[in-house]
Amino acid sequence: MWELASDLRGADEVRNSAVRNWVHRSVTHRGACAYDSAVIAGNGIGALAFAAHLARNPRFAGKVTVVAPPAAESRRLINGVSVRGIAADFMAAVLNTTHDGLMQIMSGSLEAAPVAYRQTAAMAVPRGSSWQFTRRGQWQAGxxxxxxxxxxxxxxxxVAGMGELARSFPIDFVDARVESAAQLRSLSNGRKPLLVNATTNPGLLGGESKKPQRMVLAVQVPFIAGPGGVKHPLQPQTAFAPLIRRKGIIDVGYFTPFRDPMSPRSDWYGIVARVVDSDSGFDKDEELQIMTDELLGMAAAMGLSPDDIDETLAKA
Structure with missing residues (x-):
């Protein structure tokens, strides 16, 4: 099996070695490769990581194509914000960059990365116009x-940072929105292309999808800590999950250190999510407003205020 080579040293090589070992343990089948090239529709995290990994393989060098419109950056927190520590190790490994280099391009800063070394949790209970929290417990790490x-x-x-790093590899980037498998195949640099659908359209390559039985509602926004810093139960360098019991369902909150070059004042991020049955007849707008009030209320109780909420708050 071809092995991902690296010219990194020290702690970065230790991380890369851990990634290689994980791949070796996970790949249980060995055989001849049926493809001589790859065309990937989409430019998200998975698409760019896969493209970079393939492009570093001599068999695919110069024969990897990523097809998607350029990544659009916005202050509004439309997608996820939490990057797992181990995920950063995998990103750095496939992009052949140092951990510090990865964090700098993704956070837009030379300062220490916005990291949480542990996670805690507690129940959150509304008390009039404020919130109270039960005893905080360790959820992950000590x-x-x-x-x-x-x-x-x-x-x-x-995504934009990964794209910038991926452009140092022999990858062709095509600015187009793929509409069919035939279109994707026509952009190949080989005779036997691997076609990859990394978009949100499950039918792009002929696949089928079922209507989801459950949905996740969420609201999220970046926050600014007050002059006195965060308040209990929030702690520096610690992610916190406040849990709210409401109508027989748990609304799950999550707060973590945060940095964004487009919102340089922000130093924390918060989200509240709720899982609902698709056919339960829920009022989406009403639920999202309740969750927004929960998010802002808990944040205020912990010494946080939203950063330009009209430009940054996202609901889905």
Whole structure:
């Protein structure tokens, strides 16, 4: 099996070695490759990581094509924000960059990355116009943990940063929206292309999808800590999950350190999510407004205020 080579040293090589070992353990089948090229529709995190990995393989060098409109950056937190620590290791490995280099391009800063080394949780209970929290408990890693659990980075900046790093590899980037498998195949640089659908359209290559039985509603926004810093139960370098019991369902909150070059004042990020049955007849607008009030209320109780909410708040 071809092995992902690296010219990195020290802690970065240790991380890369861990990634290689994980791949070796996970790949249980060996055989001849049936493809001589690859065309990938989409330019998200998975698409760019796969493209970079393939492009570094001599068999696919110069024969990898990524087809998608350029990534559009926005202050509005439309997609996910939490990058798992181990995910950053995989990104750095496939993009052949240092961990510090990856964090700098994704956070837009030379300062230390916005990291949480542990996660805690507690129940959150509304009390009049404020909120109270039950005793905080450890959810992941302990009080003295030094291994990154999660980084708070805007998704569109992560994708744009990965795209910038991926352009150092022999990858063709085509600015187009793919409409069919035939169109995707026509953009191949080989005779036996692997066609990859990394878009949100499951039918692009002839696949089928079922109507989801459950949906995730969410609201999220970046925050600014007050002059006195964050308040209990929030802690520096620690992600916190406040849980709200409402109408027989748990609304799950999540707060983590955050940095975004387009919102330089922001130093925290928060989200509230709720899982609902698709056929339950729920009022989406009403639910999202309740969740927004929950998010802002809990944040205020912990010493946080939203950063330009009209430009950054996202609901889905």
């Amino acid at each position: 009080a003295t943990a030094q291994t990154p659990v999660v980084y708070g980075l805007r998704n569109s900046r992560v």
